[in-house]
Amino acid sequence: MGLEAFCGKYAEELQKHYSDVNEQMVLATAEGYLRHLMEAEVEDAAEILNSYAYHRITVDKSGSPRKIKGYFSSALAGVKAPEINAEADAKSFKPFIFMYRSKPELAAPAGWDWSKIEDGEWLTEFPELEVSVFDGL
Incomplete structure (x- = not known):
């Protein structure tokens, strides 16, 4: 299956929680990650991607452990205006x-x-989503 099928499925799931996410955004981000992995000629891409995900999810920008749920909010709730774009x-x-x-x-x-x-x-x-060829159409 092509990258489009995976991006289509993930975008569909993300849209359930974040209305501003679309398939093109997910595809552009994935292509950017792959481009950087190829430019760096990495052999352990899965390990690097897993570590990157770990740090983005569990550590905040200051290096402190991230708490997803607080007393009154959740980091998964999103924000009114998108904080990041695919290129960034x-x-x-x-x-x-x-x-x-x-x-x-x-x-x-x-x-x-x-x-x-x-x-x-x-x-x-999220990573265990069932993806089919039709998800990219």
């Missing part, structure tokens, strides 16, 4: 690739996967 997100991935190579502590802990996200609600099942 893909650009933020590039430095992570190079930092990952020089800082072993950036690797996701052994055995970590999305199902271990505390208070992750629907996000924990």
Whole structure:
């Protein structure tokens, strides 16, 4: 299956929670990640992507552990105006690739996967979505 099928399915699921997400945004972000992985000539792309996801989900910008659920809000609730676009997100991935190579502590802990996200609600099942060829149409 092509990248479009996966992006179509993920965009469909994301739209249930974030109205401003669309298939083109997801596709542009995925293509940006893949482009940076190819430019860096990585051999462990799955490991790098998993570690990047781990850090984006579990660590905030200051380096402190991220709490998804607070007393009155959830980090999964989204914001009124989008904080990031596909191009900016893909650009933020590039430095992570190079930092990952020089800082072993950036690797996701052994055995970590999305199902271990505390208070992750629907996000924990996101990587396990069933994708078919028709999702990209």
